Amino acid sequence: MFKKQVLIECVSSLLIMLFMYASVSKFLDFKMFTGEINNQPLPNSWTPFLVWFIPCSEIAISLLLLFERTRLAGFYVSLVLMSVFTIYAGLILFHVFPYIPCSCGGVIRKLTWPQHLALNLFYVILSILGIILQRRKHFKPIFITKNSFV
Amino acid sequence: MKKIKWMIMTLAIVFSVCAAFATRPKLAGDGQLYHMLSNGAFIAAGTFGVDYFCPDSPNTCTYTFDGAHYWPYMSGDYTPIQ
Numbered sequence: 001m002f003k004k005q006v007l008i009e010c011v012s013s014l015l016i017m018l019f020m021y022a023s024v025s026k027f028l029d030f031k032m033f034t035g036e037i038n039n040q041p042l043p044n045s046w047t048p049f050l051v052w053f054i055p056c057s058e059i060a061i062s063l064l065l066l067f068e069r070t071r072l073a074g075f076y077v078s079l080v081l082m083s084v085f086t087i088y089a090g091l092i093l094f095h096v097f098p099y100i101p102c103s104c105g106g107v108i109r110k111l112t113w114p115q116h117l118a119l120n121l122f123y124v125i126l127s128i129l130g131i132i133l134q135r136r137k138h139f140k141p142i143f144i145t146k147n148s149f150v
Numbered sequence: 151m152k153k154i155k156w157m158i159m160t161l162a163i164v165f166s167v168c169a170a171f172a173t174r175p176k177l178a179g180d181g182q183l184y185h186m187l188s189n190g191a192f193i194a195a196g197t198f199g200v201d202y203f204c205p206d207s208p209n210t211c212t213y214t215f216d217g218a219h220y221w222p223y224m225s226g227d228y229t230p231i232q
Contacts, residue, residue, distance in 0.1 A: 002151070009155050013162035020163055024170035035199025038231070066159055099205035113206075 004133060011130040012065045015078050018123060019065075023058035026051075041097035057081060072134045079127035086120040089113055184212040185220060186228045192220055195228065202230050 026033045030051070037047045061081065064074030092100055093113050100113065111119065186195040186202075187210070195212045196202050204211035204226025211226035 005151065006154070009158050013158050016159065017162045017166040020166035021170050024167050025173065028170060028174050032198070035197070035203075038199030039203040044231075062163075101203070101206060 004137060008071070008130065008133045008137065011126055011133065012071060012074075014126060015074075015123065015130070016062045016065050019058040019062045019078070023055040023062070026055040026058075036101075039101045041092075041099060041101060072131065075127050075130040075134060079124060079131065082120055082124045082127055086117065086124055089117040089120055093117060183215070184223060185215060186212055196230075198224070200231065202228055205229055 033055075034047065034051050037050050038044055042050075057077075058081075061074055061078050064070040064077060066074075091097065184195040184198070185192040192213060192215070198204075198212070202211075204224050207225070207227045209225065209227055210222040211224045211228045213220040214223045215221075
């Protein structure tokens, strides 16, 4: 039980580290981030929404993962967000869009698109692991005995 | 257990915030002028994401100038935004 709890904390910490690093990096160099979003093969009319939605949702996920009561919700939202990023990277690699955007600087940004895909898949798996562990932690098997119906 | 949990979480947050500051691009920032190579001459590139973007390619999209030399900054193909 103790080992399972420590594993949940470690999984949560890894996800928090990813999302906090990503969101703080974006806010620190907001102009560059805006340019990178414009650089993506998406309509530029989406940019004003995406430049705020992406980092704010990353911070929100970090907060959800921080507290025991909201951790399961945090794992689910993390899974959704990382799955969207993974599918997007996959679409780029399969040349679904008219061009492949450049990686453009930073630590995570210095990764190539295949490396990005692998990193995203790792965090998708981590989110799924967190969901399984957190749900098992709260599952209490019900033992039905003769006296249960008395 | 609670102490260990909060210690792990605090370390994770502090580490990630420090890493974000440490890996912040030094060359990028307000007022930084970037150049592009056009017909053998360097000209002002404009603002990334507003005037141009850089689809992925092995070429150099933009350069920075340190007063003496032009250095490759961003990879890709210089593409003006219409």
